[in-house]
Amino acid sequence: MTSRYALAVLLLATSAAVPAVAQRAAPAAPAGVDPRVAALRDAALKDDVAYDIVEGMTTEVGQRLAGTEAEARARTWSAAKLKALGFKNVRIETYQMPVWVRGEERGEVVAPVPQKLHLTALGNSGATPANGIEAEVVIFPTYADLAAAPDGSLTGKIAYVGNTMMKTQDGSSYGQAGVARFAGPALAAKKGAAAIVIRSIGTDTHRLPHTGTTYFRDGPAIPAAALSVPDAKLIEALAKRGKPIRMKLVLTPRQVGEQESGNVIAEVPGTDPNAGIVLIGGHLDSWDLATGAIDDASGVAITAAAAKRILDSGKRPRRTIRVVWFGAEEVGGFGGRDYAAKHGKERHALAAESDFGADKIWRLGMTLPESAKPVGDRLAAALAPLGIVRGNGPGGSGADIGPTVALGVAGVDLNQSGSDYFDVHHTPDDTLDRVDPENLRQNVAAWTAMLAIVADAPEEIGPVERPAR
């Protein structure tokens, strides 16, 4: 999951949900579940396809940094995999995008006491000279404290920003804490800082820093890194002792210009071309620190495994299910924009994205047109046996489907529990060990039921209007 879109989407989901709870009408009487849907759902609880995709992608491809040779290998691997699974119209659509790559990264406190630091550069970070910089650290417990610092007050200094993140099931704390990463570096640069280190936007206490993109817009790109949470706490503990802290940083990432990235597309063809496409997927690229098992090999695997169950069900769906494994999400949502630019004019009935890890799905969110309200009731009834509650939030969240959804497409959210997601998100720990096969199966079952219902719904699923963002 990336930052910009995710931030907007998460903030919206949270702010929308709060008043809605108060006004909520009494729940509708439970609808019956179509036995075919129930059977497909329950069979998916024994799914092995999703785990096989995650295991294969993490082992045989590994990290998949956007715009690099590794992401290109991932596209080749993915197209072959999707063909082997029996999908139709499998193809790769490429586009150009600016690419940033990591270099050397080291940091240490040099005074008042030597302490080695575990840190990692943020995406788009500027570089220090090859032998690094050493400077005094100015402590900002929160992003608001940094914002309050006068312009020019940080000249020649290294800014430290705390901005502690709490665990939340819906991930809403990512927006609040994450602004230190999304916007902190540009703000520190504006105030004259030579570099910035932030406490990782994460909820764990391991010595594994969380990377992620930051945006400098038109300003200068200063060196910008995230400290692991224990290292950040150490800085704060040293700061409390009152002596000046000096830090040395070596960060040598670089921008390597426009490179090729791409989306991988596969379909389960429908019988009614006028009924609109059901667009699902996740993102193929990952950060470079790990093999991107939960972010987002799991998302592409869950959605493809569910679509394959419809493909293999012996009955062609009414609507075409289009599975897209988007490229270059982490670094700014390039794949999602390219898809919308190329396919936005095709009729999309509904869109849904999986990009929040591999934990169980706990909540259903929907944005449907009035004509499709019964579809929503059927979805809620079919998902309830999996432990999924019908929420009040919108559907169609996600950075990759965002540009398409923004054109007025209905959407469903199958929200995964995010309480532990930010323990691992964007760290070297995002490996296969973080994926629980049972949780993955619950996801596949929910997605299978959802697809069986929406792809075959006799109702018209037309455009929706969404609140302005």
Place this chain on the structure above:
Amino acid sequence: MTSRYALAVLLLATSAAVPAVAQRAAPAAPAGVDPRVAALRDAALKDDVAYDIVEGMTTEVGQRLAGTEAEARARTWSAAKLKALGFKNVRIETYQMPVWVRGEERGEVVAPVPQKLHLTALGNSGATPANGIEAEVVIFPTYADLAAAPDGSLTGKIAYVGNTMMKTQDGSSYGQAGVARFAGPALAAKKGAAAIVIRSIGTDTHRLPHTGTTYFRDGPAIPAAALSVPDAKLIEALAKRGKPIRMKLVLTPRQVGEQESGNVIAEVPGTDPNAGIVLIGGHLDSWDLATGAIDDASGVAITAAAAKRILDSGKRPRRTIRVVWFGAEEVGGFGGRDYAAKHGKERHALAAESDFGADKIWRLGMTLPESAKPVGDRLAAALAPLGIVRGNGPGGSGADIGPTVALGVAGVDLNQSGSDYFDVHHTPDDTLDRVDPENLRQNVAAWTAMLAIVADAPEEIGPVERPAR
């Protein structure tokens, strides 16, 4: 906790405990607990001294690799701290020892697919050339498989040894799994290997490798590293696919010759110089990857905090309590041997060591002379309210007190639960975050009760004979 002594001690404890359970006599009727002991014990459940020591040592000193300037700073810090706490006869005793220091360390799979690895050199590892080595990997699922390989069969290859470790409360799995680290590198060198990588001797699944000493004796020191557990699993998953694996390793540690290390000693003077010394402590040095919070700042802190409670109790104990913060434990137990060489002829009544983390104490082990059997009953009764069981194992385990105990000194073990210890042991994660203040207080309470009983026991606590090791 180091390897050589720990291995012997743990294997002994395990093998001794198993038959003893079967033969165990009915427990003695519960002895009453001296109200003074109970009061000291219960007051210690509010202790802040131990946490303050751990916090201070990890923040103000940081890593304390044996024989380096950092360990010397730790001695200075410690002597000042122990004096400030009111201990008597605080002094530093130095000795010389050979010192190994870490260099650069990087590794990657280069074929069949590029995958970056998280690894760390083992103590005493040899070095690769500065630009590294690249070679084919030969997979040995266990240490026994490596042992079965013919001499010369690994010429020019990199050996990989799995030897998975399970969680055990008493830590006994460390010996069984750990042999891959203690002895695997020398064995691989003997068979011609150019280098060796092992699966970390650890029970976690984070991308944080576990270091620790290996011993080459008289053979050549080849480059030897531990992969994090997820990286080791990745190697095994690639191996299952059947294509040859090639790995690149850059490891540039070096031996820097004889350097100064030392023990820090402090006392609570007793009233009866003929009653023998009660020797307690842990080790001051740590591995260099982290701040050594659980290994072993916690051990030195717990023992000193308990001794301070006796010091401040208003009544001088009968026996002198000597707190020793040993140097250079991790790299071969140099501090413990120096102490025994300098002090072994003094009369020691009893010895006890804390070097197994910061989790709760669950079991009491004792090796006491016949004359002191009632002391054992009183200990068991006083510790039971803390949830501590009376075990059948010996007392006096530990690498640092080992050489003194071997001279025939009685001993007590206050065994900490080790189920999670090897999640963190010797990794970059051994920081303050791993220390639960409540668990630390339970330790201090147990140690305080133990000291109150043994330091004041009217019984003679004379020499003991132990089974041959």
